[in-house]
Ligand code: ADP
């Protein structure tokens with residue numbers, strides 16, 4: 384079953400002389416439950432494509448279809464809703480509130496969705512158990528190691544029971560052993576819960592673990608490997 388389609392997407396940054404075509408006529412279909420790596424050199428347009436798929440950015444041209452519905456033009460409020468309810472995010476730079484507790488970081492997406500405090504805590508503890516960090520719930524986010532931080536980010540990503548996890552260089556800041564633990568977590572979620580995984584990476588080994596590899600160069604898809 385098809386989850387998402389992008390059709391003839393272009394993303395242009397800047398105007399006039401400084402115009403830059405970051406995505407040039409990209410078309411791609413994502414099936415439900417698959418794991419997809421978006422791979423390519425730095426600057427090839429991987430993150431730009433992920434941001435478009437994740438509805439974090441809008442294309443200059445082209446269409447985005449999610450669950451059979453054209454979402455290209457939907458209003459910002461609805462986009463926020465879709466992202467909150469259906470997507471989880473893991474980024475290389477973690478993007479945590481360093482001074483807040485682990486628990487507060489994990490519950491944030493639920494707070495945005497208006498879930499009551501008690502329920503937020505229950506769900507957060509469950510998510511933290513899944514990443515084996517329940518005992519760190521009260522620690523300050525900043526006091527964790529890089530690998531622990533990224534596990535907290537995975538917990539935050541799954542708290543809304545998302546349909547898709549978007550991960551942009553999720554192991555980019557981690558040593559290889561710690562990175563592998565994060566990879567294993569992500570692939571476990573894909574296998575056991577059917578969460579679709581879209582991973583931006585320039586790590587060929589990580590990409591090889593995915594069902595499919597989309598290789599980009601200069602804003603175009605140059606190769607798709609199953
Ligand atoms: P990758 O993730 O593959 O390293 P990106 O998708 O981040 O590449 O960027 C692709 C190209 O688009 C790069 O040349 C980058 O400088 C440019 N780019 C990305 N975002 C912006 C932006 N907001 N404004 C201008 N140029 C951008």
Ligand code: MG
Nearest residue numbers: 429430431583
């Ligand atoms: Mg990038």
